[in-house]
Amino acid sequence: MPMPRLPLVLRKLFRRRIVLGATIALAVMVAVSLLAGALSGFDPNETAVTKRLSAPSAAHVLGTDELGRDLFTRIAFGGRYSLTIALLTALGSVALGTLAGLLAGFFRRLDAPVMRVVDAMMSFPDILLAIALVGILGPSLLNVVLALVLVYTPRVARVVRASTLVVRELPFVEAARAVGVSSFRILWRHVLPNLMSPILVQASFIFAYAILAEAALSFLGIGVPPDIPTWGTMVAGSQQYAHQALWIVLFPGLAIILTALSLQLLGDGIRDLLDPRLRKSM
Template sequence: MQSPALLFFRRLFRRKLVLLAAVILLALVLAALLAPWVTPFDPGAMKLVRRLKPPSELNWLGTDEYGRDVLSRIIFGARASLGIGAAVVVISMTIGTVVGLFAGFFRRLDAPVMRVVDATMALPDILLAIFLVAVLGASAWNVIFALSIVYTPRVVRVVRASTLVVRELPFVEAARAIGVSTRRILGVHVLLNVASPVLVQATFIFAYAVLAEAGLSFLGAGVPPETPTWGTMIASGQQYADDAFWVVLFPGVAIVLAALSLQILGDGLRDMLDPKLRKAV
């Protein structure tokens, strides 16, 4: 008899596209974690005599305007870009889940909380993030804080909508009838039943955060330029794109691969965890 975890992954990766997305994402994460040991060169080492060299056996993805190895900077950039995305997911999921649970379970909190959420979501994500980073200053932690504020309302809406359904189910009414504490009902009965949409939302927010961080860095409102990220690489290399396309192409490909693999993986999780879609998988 197969374990539930093994059965879940077999169903999830039955679609080859989802499996490919998971492999790409895993490769990017491993490259980010092992960056100091797998990069062929120091990402900050400048060699002006080799500036804007095309891809070759020595520099597989070419060099930038300062002679730095593009591949090494992309690998180290993955640490910052994916690290910021992961931190945004953890913070926004934690706060959004707690607030969404309370807003959906306690009727008195629903209206005021959702009015704040609606007001926040009425503003364009990237404009709100730029405003917050401009006020706080450009740094990795401020980017994480700004993007967490931007994406937490999305989580609140998802968790609140699921909680509104779960709280009316018979097993929750039965738990109330036998005197189970509200804390236990929220932490066990309700939270476990809203975990599936939250998990799916986490993959989407991860992708959004990676794209938003790249956009902020490209506009100069994100991580400082001395820190290699995919967005800062494109921003610094855009003026040389006509003669040295590789300085912007390969960081852009990394952004697309990360965001697309997360989106495809999220679609696969949604199809697996949604009973209405599971039969079609």
């Protein structure tokens, strides 16, 4: 069956205004983060004690924090770290989870041992498992990514396994086996392409989950070191001054909420588009 043309797919996806709005909001957040240096004339770590806790003004659009640093600049640069952590987490989780799910779903001998490990990991709440892993590995940007990858890999593995169990019984897979095609080639050429829909949906959701998880870990003081300006570390470091200057917590928090919500809505739109049962309603 030929793949739909990209313009037609995008037109169907953005037919729902809420999905279009979420995509635009996400694109703006990404653009602001990538163009942070050009959009702001301040250094994200430049302090000015005389301007500490300044309210939003023409000079400082979103105000300044407890050390007089420009808040817009820190949010823009912080987006680079927060989005990078979330992107690496999504890519790592999808890669490992897809591999584990394919092996468990296609090879019966591997199903039980792989899924027992997956079930054991999923028996712990995500945030508690992430806290434990970061506590063992130590607080750093790389260790936060590794911990979150391990936390979200089981989610992908279960979804991919379930889909693989269905695809492996389809006639074209049976025909490939009958003519002597190797298992690796069957997985790569026949099974994996038919799993891209649930994999893409899971990737978008994990992207959103990772942003919230990183913020939670940083807020608890066990995530990214405070000298790295992620949105989570900004909220964590400024919470004691919130009663004096609400904006230093409000704006980083809004960045987290807006980005995570946009990703969730976009993921819902992709799921509805790729699900044959929901496609007609779109």
